[in-house]
Amino acid sequence: MTLEDVPTVVAWEQQLFPNPWAPQHFVAEITNSDVSVALVMEWEGEFAGYAVAWIVADELHIANIAVIPRYRRRGVARATIEHLLDLARSRGCTYAQLEVRASNAPAIALYRKLDFQIVGVRRGYYEKPREDALVMAREL
Ligand SMILES: CC(C)(COP(=O)(O)OP(=O)(O)OC[C@H]1O[C@@H](n2cnc3c(N)ncnc32)[C@H](O)[C@@H]1OP(=O)(O)O)[C@@H](O)C(=O)NCCC(=O)NCCS
16 A cells, blocks of 8 residues: 555545544554555456554554455455465464454454454444454464
């Protein structure tokens, strides 16, 4: 992801999430490249989605991932997460973790398929609507 991608990313973020990240949040992720990995995914040259992850010490944290509706169920998210897992391994990480809304069945199915397991619940973690987060994790 580059600064030029931010308007497109934010437009989709606002459509796809009830509590979207602000533009400056994405800008901070792009400029904080010591820790952040900010990606844009393309399908045949067209914008297909975006992802942000953090690599801190021995842990990969997947902070945000979205695939726009027209490119879903083509393996875009799966390939992106597999790329992030490989990158994290190459940087010495041993563990990957993320939070997901308890009602987000597609995302939970995606993470399970990639061998993440539910390791905890954060009560009332999300707003709009207030909802628990499942903490999912796997070793690398
Ligand atoms: C969740 C999301 C990122 C999945 O993206 P995607 O590119 O469509 O996912 P993939 O095609 O890589 O799917 C890989 C596997 O995940 C599972 N999966 C993905 N979407 C699913 C759905 N809607 N229902 C059930 N399983 C699903 C399937 O096992 C799928 O494999 P299959 O297609 O061979 O059955 C996408 O639906 C999305 O952007 N949702 C809105 C934003 C969001 O919720 N992000 C996650 C926040 S934690």
